[in-house]
Amino acid sequence: GAVVSQHPSWVICKSGTSVKIECRSLDFQATTMFWYRQFPKQSLMLMATSNEGSKATYEQGVEKDKFLINHASLTLSTLTVTSAHPEDSSFYICSARPLGESYEQYFGPGTRLTVT
């Protein structure tokens, strides 16, 4: 149980285009989903917190108009990188916190984004 999937697992796009990444909790409902970014050999940096039915809250320094988050249901959150640039190339990982869970959050397998 407690499986989180991400789609796509990797994507290559051209500079200036937009890319949508999906995060799904497969066997549980998630009150909250988190979006992280990880550059090579660096740790995970929290970008934003997504709550179902409400606006996402962004960490300081993260542009909300560039990284659009939609949490449409208790099992799906999407991150759209708009007008992507090469510096947005990174590993994007989501995690989901189950309803009623006291502290645990489960991570997705990540999406490798390369912007050319």
Added chain:
Amino acid sequence: GQNIDQPTEMTATEGAIVQINCTYQTSGFNGLFWYQQHAGEAPTFLSYNVLDGLEEKGRFSSFLSRSKGYSYLLLKELQMKDSASYLCAVRRPSNDYKLSFGAGTTVTVRA
């Protein structure tokens, strides 16, 4: 602010023991996690400490001292598959379950 420090790399021999230290200076504390992450994969949960002391789970144990802002992850009877990055993460004190991660410690297990 959040300042979480852990060594960058450690190397050990198969069958040995390795201790990964993590020190933190954070604006509030609500628990500390250890995750294992293989290259290109998602982190997987290893342990969660919220009270002082040692938590043992099979070959892995985690220790916390809140007064010292210090934790360690102990890996015993190392296996080749334990070669991975180990991430220390502090849960922020607010009621939103956000985590702040250290940079991770890459452990290499050699035969």
